[in-house]
Structures are given as structure tokens and as C-alpha cells.
Amino acid sequence: MKARILLTCLAAVLTLLVAAPANAxxxxxxxxxxxxxxxxxxxxxxxxxxxxxxxxxxxxxxxxxxxxxxxxxxxxxxxxxxxxxxxxxxxxxxxxxxxxxxxxxxxxxxxxxxxxxxxxxxxxxxxxxxxxxxxxxxxxxxxxxxxxxxxxxxxxxxxxxxxxxxxxxxxxxxxxxSPVLDPENNGGIVVASIVGGLVVLVGLGLVIGRMRGSGSRKTFRIPPHVAATVAAERRRRLTRETTAELTTLGSQLAALPATSGAGLVHQHQQAALDGHAAASKVLDAAPDLVDLVGAMVLLDKARREYDAAVAVAADRKVDAVPDLCAFNPLHGRSSGKPTKVESDGTTLTLPLCNECRQALKRNSAPASLPGKDGPYWHDDSLWARTFFGTTGDDLAGAVSRGELSR
The missing domain is CATH 3.10.310.50 (Diaminopimelate Epimerase; Chain A, domain 1)
Structure with a gap:
């Protein structure tokens, strides 16, 4: 009943949002x-x-x-x-x-x-x-x-x-x-998402009504003109929030005292500067949605390095912050231990949110970030090759070396 009410309200809201183009x-x-x-x-x-x-x-x-x-x-x-x-x-x-x-x-x-x-x-x-x-x-x-x-x-x-x-x-x-979940890995509690309202928009654009049965009966699905409106708003919102974080973090990094040498403060500070520069480079290249998410991931890594530099300088413990979900960083933080995922004979250990972990347990495809034709990891991109940096250590370095356009 709750699901039916939710769908009814959703349909009504979306109808109001796109009444002009639909009636045209x-x-x-x-x-x-x-x-x-x-x-x-x-x-x-x-x-x-x-x-x-x-x-x-x-x-x-x-x-x-x-x-x-x-x-x-x-x-x-x-x-x-x-x-x-x-x-x-x-x-x-x-x-x-x-x-x-x-x-x-x-x-x-x-x-x-x-x-x-x-x-x-x-x-x-x-x-x-x-x-x-x-x-x-x-x-x-x-x-x-x-x-x-x-x-x-x-x-x-x-x-x-x-x-x-x-x-x-x-x-x-x-x-x-569809990857297969290693049954020995169990899920945990989802860490608070950094993307807030974006989760709702992603849910609308990626999950609701994608699949229809092979017969003539159709299930609920968002029409393309509505999905386009949702996707455009999602991109505008993500661009606005990522650009704001780029400016904020840039100001905070500029205010830090200069460091040098091999100390931890310098290492964390330099990693934050590299991540910030890489994110700025991605945003300057007129990115599509996947690139925008890549910039967001770079800034998230830079933010964690900045926080670590501040903590070490103040002689405080560095908080351990989980990576963002590898299948869809817009889902927020990963939960529990990294998950072993197998596909075509290759095994990867990926940080996953609880939603994606549970989808794999049901042998279902996770609600992936969409690429050019299917999940983003089907594309030949830096983000796909590294699952947004979760299978390698230096995503910012790869961007600075020009690997984004390869």
C-alpha cells in the first residue's frame, strides 16, 4: 500500500514538473x-x-x-x-x-x-x-x-x-x-551519504521502471521526457555542489601553512592538493555525468586527505573514512568490509554500499551509475578501469598524467 501511494504521488509530482513539454x-x-x-x-x-x-x-x-x-x-x-x-x-x-x-x-x-x-x-x-x-x-x-x-x-x-x-x-x-558476490562477505551498516538529495534523483533516473516484461503488459516506468528532466536537474545539482566544494576546499588548502619533507602532514597535504587540482581539471573539461561523479570522488579523497593533514598537525588521531560505493559513488559511503566481486574469471575487491551489496546477494544487478550504454564500467574510461579509484592508489595522479582521455 505504501509503495502504491508513493508511486501515485511520484507520478503526480513528475506530471506537474513536465506538464509543458508533455502537453506540447x-x-x-x-x-x-x-x-x-x-x-x-x-x-x-x-x-x-x-x-x-x-x-x-x-x-x-x-x-x-x-x-x-x-x-x-x-x-x-x-x-x-x-x-x-x-x-x-x-x-x-x-x-x-x-x-x-x-x-x-x-x-x-x-x-x-x-x-x-x-x-x-x-x-x-x-x-x-x-x-x-x-x-x-x-x-x-x-x-x-x-x-x-x-x-x-x-x-x-x-x-x-x-x-x-x-x-x-x-x-x-x-x-x-552481472557480478557475483562472494558469500563469505557480509554487509554492514551504511555510513551517512555525502550526496543527500542526489540519491532521490538517482533513484528516479536509474531504478524506477527500467525493466518491462517480454509480453505486451507494461509496468510503471518514467517516460523519456520526464527522465531527461530528472537527469538534467541531477547534473545541474551535482555540478553546483561539486563546484562549491572545489572552491571551499581550495580556500582551506590555501590557508594551511606550507610544509615540506617526508612527514605525514606534508604527505596528506600534498595528496589533498593533487586531488583538488585533478578535480578542477576534470570540471574544466566540460564533463558528462560520469566525469562529474569522478570530480566529486576526487574532491572526496582530497577532503579526507585535508582532514588527515589537519589531524596529524594537531596531534590527533586520523579518522578512518570509508570509500564511496564503487558501483555508484552517488549512493554514498561503502559499508562493512570490501566485497569480493567476480566477473568473467576476474576477482575484484570493491567497497560497496549496503544497497549494492544486497542486490548482489539476490543475484541482481546493482543500481549502477549509467555510462554511454549500460553501467559506467562497460565504458573504456579511467573511471571504469579503476572503479573510481577503488582498485588503485593514485586516481589524481592518473588524471594529471592525462589518462582520463585515453
Missing amino acids: GTTRTPAERAREIATALAKDPLYLDPAYQTAVPANLRADVKKKAGALGYPVYTMVLPLTPSDEFQGQEQNVLTLVMDALKRPGLYVVVDGGSRFPWYEARNVSQVTEEKLAASRTRALEDTGYDAGPTEVLARMYELLAQPGIPKTSKRSGSA
């Missing part, structure tokens, strides 16, 4: 929108709605098109933001029917909601593939990629399976993209 709508008819997509597909067999043009990098697009092109028959792929208020009433089948009628070409037509990961398809005059193989390839692709995969990853895997001989069997894995 579009005057295009379903047939006109379908013809627009068909015209684009005639030039490029992968259609990405403008809402996703900057979100999906070129290598992921190329992977989908390469694997679709290897099938030997035409494949038309569409990634759209589907909502009940759009021209297709949020229904994949409406998209397929109208676009097929508009394009009037034989081939396999596939559509996926960009906020989901469930491809819908229909084949027209394609004798090279059966319904049985299509259904099995779709199911296996969803299993192989895992719940936290982005739509292009699922599509690429589905096309890869379609190219193989025979009918794909059900995977025995529960999703290779």
Missing part, C-alpha cells in the same frame, strides 16, 4: 512519423531517435550494424523512446506495423524502447530465419547480456546469435554482465 506534444500523425522513420531506414538500417543520438557512441552503433549486416538478409533496427502519449501510443507493435507498411521492403524489422532492453521484431518475406530461431535468439541475448545491459548490447548479441547455425539454447548463466 507533436502534431504528426502515426503514419507521418512512420514514413519519417522509414525514409531514414532506407538510408541507414539503424535508426536512432534524436533523443539517443549523443548517448550511443559510434562503436556501439557500428557493432549493431556489422552483426546485422552479416545475416544475409535486410535488417531494420529502430531505437525509440516509447511513451503512451507518442504517435505509436507507446506500443512496439504499432511501430512495426506502420514502419513496415511505409518502407514496403522485405526484411527483419526490430524495435526496442531506448529506456528498456527488450527487442520486439517481425519478419516480412524472410525465408532464411524461422520464428523459433528469432524467439530463441532474443531470449538467449537477454540472458547473455544481463539485466544491466543497454539496448544496443542486447541487439548486437541477438544478431550474433541469429548468424549462428541451429537454434540457440538457453544460457546456463544468470547474466554474465
Whole structure:
């Protein structure tokens, strides 16, 4: 009951927040929108709605098109933001029917909601593939990629399976993209989060309603235009708070007396200065959300080093402060002992918040910070390679060496 009331209130608040853009709508008819997509597909067999043009990098697009092109028959792929208020009433089948009628070409037509990961398809005059193989390839692709995969990853895997001989069997894995928790590690009490209200925004943007069942029934999910509003506000808020902390910590560091040598005060003070400089460098580079979080993590490390320098100078004990959650630093501090996480034969020991730890215990994907196509750790970035510095000692040094752009 409480959950139902919460969702009702949430929906009402979000409706008020985005009433203007939602009501502005579009005057295009379903047939006109379908013809627009068909015209684009005639030039490029992968259609990405403008809402996703900057979100999906070129290598992921190329992977989908390469694997679709290897099938030997035409494949038309569409990634759209589907909502009940759009021209297709949020229904994949409406998209397929109208676009097929508009394009009037034989081939396999596939559509996926960009906020989901469930491809819908229909084949027209394609004798090279059966319904049985299509259904099995779709199911296996969803299993192989895992719940936290982005739509292009699922599509690429589905096309890869379609190219193989025979009918794909059900995977025995529960999703290779999802790490496995070492059962010997137990959780602890969550340390107070440093991000306050950001947790609510992240919950809205990353968790609620991402997953839909493979049938026609849809569960509650935030429409793309609402999610975009939430994401924009999240980024503005994080930018504002991180910039404020950069200024505050910079002033405090400037007020410290100069030190030199190999003493602890100097070591902590220098580490704080290095972290502050690295965070400033990241912020100056017009960062995306993941980079902003990276700047926040650098400042958090610098703040802890500053506090340690002050404590040592005053002959006080240095407080032990846990790292931020490796899967999503916006979750706040890690809890308990670092957790052993295994994936594809590699074992990492990561600091995790209680929420992520419990998700892994349930063999579920944690609510990760999103990257370009799925969890941020799927990206080829400094943040992904080091899990925001939790697998290495010198994140600030790596930034100063230019490893951020590699």
C-alpha cells in the first residue's frame, strides 16, 4: 500500500514538473512519423531517435550494424523512446506495423524502447530465419547480456546469435554482465551519504521502471521526457555542489601553512592538493555525468586527505573514512568490509554500499551509475578501469598524467 501511494504521488509530482513539454506534444500523425522513420531506414538500417543520438557512441552503433549486416538478409533496427502519449501510443507493435507498411521492403524489422532492453521484431518475406530461431535468439541475448545491459548490447548479441547455425539454447548463466558476490562477505551498516538529495534523483533516473516484461503488459516506468528532466536537474545539482566544494576546499588548502619533507602532514597535504587540482581539471573539461561523479570522488579523497593533514598537525588521531560505493559513488559511503566481486574469471575487491551489496546477494544487478550504454564500467574510461579509484592508489595522479582521455 505504501509503495502504491508513493508511486501515485511520484507520478503526480513528475506530471506537474513536465506538464509543458508533455502537453506540447507533436502534431504528426502515426503514419507521418512512420514514413519519417522509414525514409531514414532506407538510408541507414539503424535508426536512432534524436533523443539517443549523443548517448550511443559510434562503436556501439557500428557493432549493431556489422552483426546485422552479416545475416544475409535486410535488417531494420529502430531505437525509440516509447511513451503512451507518442504517435505509436507507446506500443512496439504499432511501430512495426506502420514502419513496415511505409518502407514496403522485405526484411527483419526490430524495435526496442531506448529506456528498456527488450527487442520486439517481425519478419516480412524472410525465408532464411524461422520464428523459433528469432524467439530463441532474443531470449538467449537477454540472458547473455544481463539485466544491466543497454539496448544496443542486447541487439548486437541477438544478431550474433541469429548468424549462428541451429537454434540457440538457453544460457546456463544468470547474466554474465552481472557480478557475483562472494558469500563469505557480509554487509554492514551504511555510513551517512555525502550526496543527500542526489540519491532521490538517482533513484528516479536509474531504478524506477527500467525493466518491462517480454509480453505486451507494461509496468510503471518514467517516460523519456520526464527522465531527461530528472537527469538534467541531477547534473545541474551535482555540478553546483561539486563546484562549491572545489572552491571551499581550495580556500582551506590555501590557508594551511606550507610544509615540506617526508612527514605525514606534508604527505596528506600534498595528496589533498593533487586531488583538488585533478578535480578542477576534470570540471574544466566540460564533463558528462560520469566525469562529474569522478570530480566529486576526487574532491572526496582530497577532503579526507585535508582532514588527515589537519589531524596529524594537531596531534590527533586520523579518522578512518570509508570509500564511496564503487558501483555508484552517488549512493554514498561503502559499508562493512570490501566485497569480493567476480566477473568473467576476474576477482575484484570493491567497497560497496549496503544497497549494492544486497542486490548482489539476490543475484541482481546493482543500481549502477549509467555510462554511454549500460553501467559506467562497460565504458573504456579511467573511471571504469579503476572503479573510481577503488582498485588503485593514485586516481589524481592518473588524471594529471592525462589518462582520463585515453
